[in-house]
Amino acid sequence: xxxxxxxxxxxxxxxxxxxxxxxxxxxxxxxxxxxxxxxxxxxxxxxxxxxxxxxxxxxxxxxxxxxxxxxxxxxxxxxxxxxxxxxxxxxxxxxxxxxxxxxxxxxxxxxxxxxxxxxxxxxxxxxxxxxxxxxxxxxxxxxxxxxxxxxxxxxxxxxxxxxxxxxxxxxxxxxxxxxxxxxxxxxxxxxxxxxxxxxxxxxxxxxxxxxxxxxxxxxxxxxxxxxxxxxxxxxxxxxx
Amino acid sequence: xxxxxxxxxxxxxxxxxxxxxxxxxxxxxxxxxxxxxxxxxxxxxxxxxxxxxxxxxxxxxxxxxxxxxxxxxxxxxxxxxxxxxxxxxxxxxxxxxxxxxxxxxxxxxxxxxxxxxxxxxxxxxxxxxxxxxxxxxxxxxxxxxxxxxxxxxxxxxxxxxxxxxxxxxxxxxxxxxxxxxxxxxxxxxxxxxxxxxxxxxxxxxxxxxxxxxxxxxxxxxxxxxxxxxxxxxxxxxxxxxxxxxxxxxxxxxxxxxxxxxxxxxxxxxxxxx
Numbered sequence: 001x002x003x004x005x006x007x008x009x010x011x012x013x014x015x016x017x018x019x020x021x022x023x024x025x026x027x028x029x030x031x032x033x034x035x036x037x038x039x040x041x042x043x044x045x046x047x048x049x050x051x052x053x054x055x056x057x058x059x060x061x062x063x064x065x066x067x068x069x070x071x072x073x074x075x076x077x078x079x080x081x082x083x084x085x086x087x088x089x090x091x092x093x094x095x096x097x098x099x100x101x102x103x104x105x106x107x108x109x110x111x112x113x114x115x116x117x118x119x120x121x122x123x124x125x126x127x128x129x130x131x132x133x134x135x136x137x138x139x140x141x142x143x144x145x146x147x148x149x150x151x152x153x154x155x156x157x158x159x160x161x162x163x164x165x166x167x168x169x170x171x172x173x174x175x176x177x178x179x180x181x182x183x184x185x186x187x188x189x190x191x192x193x194x195x196x197x198x199x200x201x202x203x204x205x206x207x208x209x210x211x212x213x214x215x216x217x218x219x220x221x222x223x224x225x226x227x228x229x230x231x232x233x234x235x236x237x238x239x240x
Numbered sequence: 241x242x243x244x245x246x247x248x249x250x251x252x253x254x255x256x257x258x259x260x261x262x263x264x265x266x267x268x269x270x271x272x273x274x275x276x277x278x279x280x281x282x283x284x285x286x287x288x289x290x291x292x293x294x295x296x297x298x299x300x301x302x303x304x305x306x307x308x309x310x311x312x313x314x315x316x317x318x319x320x321x322x323x324x325x326x327x328x329x330x331x332x333x334x335x336x337x338x339x340x341x342x343x344x345x346x347x348x349x350x351x352x353x354x355x356x357x358x359x360x361x362x363x364x365x366x367x368x369x370x371x372x373x374x375x376x377x378x379x380x381x382x383x384x385x386x387x388x389x390x391x392x393x394x395x396x397x398x399x400x401x402x403x404x405x406x407x408x409x410x411x412x413x414x415x416x417x418x419x420x421x422x423x424x425x426x427x428x429x430x431x432x433x434x435x436x437x438x439x440x441x442x443x444x445x446x447x448x449x450x451x452x453x454x455x456x457x458x459x460x461x462x463x464x465x466x467x468x469x470x471x472x473x474x475x476x477x478x479x480x481x482x483x484x485x486x487x488x489x490x491x492x493x494x495x496x497x498x499x500x501x502x503x504x505x506x507x508x509x510x511x512x513x
Contacts, residue, residue, distance in 0.1 A: 051406045075408040087400050088274060092450050092459035101396040102407060128454055144403075 002029040003065065004152055004184045005050070010059035012045055018207060019045040020057070025203060025212040027186060029151075032178045034199030034215065035188040036228055041206045043188040044083070047156050050186075051080060063152075076104065079145030079183075081155045085137065089130040095140050096125045102144035115143045119173060135166025142173065153177065155187040171198055192229050204228055245479055253373045254365045254475050254485075260380040261429045262441070262467035266449075267387060268425045269442030270460055271418055273450075274398050276328060280314075280419075282439035283332040284426040287313045287339030289435050291427075292360045293346035302360065303427060311423035313339065318419045322412070363434035363486035365475060372431060379428050383421050394418065395456060432471070433486040441467065444493040448500045466496050 005027040012020040020042045027033055035043055048054040050061055052068055052075065060067055063074035079102075093101075099112050116122040119139045124132060129140060138158055145153060155174075159167045175198055177183045189195055195202060195215065202218040204211040211218055219225060245251050265281075272280050291309030295302030313335060321331040347357065359367070368376070387394060397404040397411045405411050426438055433441060445467040446459075453459025474489030 053402060053405060072408055075406060078406070080403065080406045082403065085400060085403065088276070090450055091274060091399060092453045092456050093395075093399060094455040097395075097455050097457075098399070101392060101399060101404075103392070104407070126454065 003027075004029050004031070004063065005186070006060070006062040006065075007050075008060045008062075010046070010049065010057060010061065012042070012049060012054065012057045020049075021208045022059075023205070023209045024059075025209060027184060027201075029184055030178070030182050031201050032174075032185045032199045033187065033201040033203060034195035035186065035203045035205055036190070036192065036195055037188075037205040043205055044156055046205065047080075047154060047186075047188070050154065051075070051078070076148065077151045079142075079148070079150035079153045081138070081141050081145050081153070081158045083157045083160055084134075085141050087129070091128075091130060093129050094126050095121060095129060095132070095143075098129050098140055099143045099147055102147045104148050108147070111147055111149075112143075115146050119143050119146075120169070133163070133166070135162040135170070138162055138166070138170065139173075142170075146177070150183065152184045152186065155185070157188050157190065159189075159191070167194075174198060192225065245476065250366055250368075251475075251479070253368050253370065255472055257368050257373050257376045258365055258432055258471040258475055258489075259468050260376050261432045262445075262471040263464050264380045264383060264425050265429055265438075265441035266445050266463040266467040267460055268383065268418075268421055270446045270449075270463055271394060271398050272422060273443055273446045275418075277332075278443045279329070279332045279336075279439060281422060281426050281442035283317075283335040283339070284310045284314050284423050285430065285435045285438040286336040287342075288427050288430060289360070290339040290342030290346065292357065292430075292435075293343040293350070296356055297346050297350040302356070303430070306360075306427045306430065307424065309342075310339070310427055311420060314419050314423045315416060318416065359434075360430055361434050361436055362484065363430065363432050363437070365432045365485050366479070368431055376428055376431075379424055383424060386417070386421065390414070390417070433489055437486050437490050440490040440493060441471075444490070444497050445470065448493075448497045451500050451504055466493065470496065 003026055007026070008024050010020055010023045011018065023046070035046070037043055045054070049057050050068075052072060055069065062068065064077070066074065068074060095116070096112060099116065100109070103109065103112070113122065116125055119142060121136060121139050121143065124136060124140075129137060132140065142158075159170055162170070171194060174185060174187070178185050187199070196219050199215045201213065202211065202215045203209060204218070204224065211224060269281060272278060288306040288310035291306035292302040294309060295305030298305070317331050317335045320326065321328065393404070393409045393414055394417075396407065397409055397414045401411050429438055429441060445463045448466055449459045449463035453462050470489050470493040474492050475485050477483075477492070478485040478488040
């Protein structure tokens, strides 16, 4: 099995707190990995390091066998969907414009139509991005992430603030991308039920890694499930 | 009588230069406005005032010293802003006031204001020479080619810096390139509307066009159209009524903006369907 990501002894120290403490794990091709943990557990910090946005860390992160500090070429193989994309609400960009921004070769423009149809947003292609609902916007950002046919899709709590109907559609799209297009998915979420339904691997992160393995093994362990569902909920409610 | 003005060669140069500057200010200004950097053009223009004063005192052609001073100071200020995490508006205030301060001190040392300084402060489009016109057209061509070649990278880093970085775009280099192009554009445009009104050409046609356009290219074309109309109509009206071209150009642009606000308030421009 091809190793897509290898993280070894990753430690990220902020001035007042250790955000990630000696975390090591491997993600293989075709994995659908759900990363769970309460708010402040270090999920977004981990993603920022994996995406090369934060280079101040100890340890090693390898994508496709290459240390990401030595080459940024791995980014061409990655699609990234942030928690809530920040952009100027009045930005004059249509759905088509936004998806096209993600396109690395102009010659692949035909792919845009194909992906917009796949994500059921083809009719919105000439609408301004700021006019769409959160759920529609998130599908546009997935389309942008997919337009270069990435081998890996990284999603940071992508359904925050989205209606249930859009969430269900979003999850079915993710499942299909992993099972039919063999895209490795790395997805952080608070929703244990969704992780149970979709992911084939689970990582429990709370600054350090408490569990990493097949999702069946995680969900068979009642203590672990209870601990993570309570920890997530308490922290989640506390933050709201 | 009215059509006679089209026979004057100074008017040909003014209109050709004006159209080139209108295109340049619209497209560079659109990126600045969308980056919430609307007043950056104003800050560069004010810093160029120091450069103009330096040129007039030293006997070097003032536009050359203005290019040097404003581009270097804008790049240094951008570096300081990024390095020390200073907010965009505060860095604009520092750049703006330091340029004026340097200019005033140099002017004081060289014996006070001259007619030349006033032509840079308020513009002198009807006085552009053949060499100025060639310079304006050449710079416009070069900057437009650079923008076309790096269109996706510039647009993406304007839309969302973090995502652009994740896509492998060298966002910091693109940011410096935009500052550099803004510096070139501002100093090139000083001859049209002068130091004091330059930011109007960067901002007003763009905020107006954003209310009409749906996509980026459409918005850019609308902005360029409004800008060209304001500049050409401004030059002609000001000549016919013997009033200042810079003020007339900006007032026409403000008029289009005001009409757009009126149309939008009446509910005729609420959605971009």
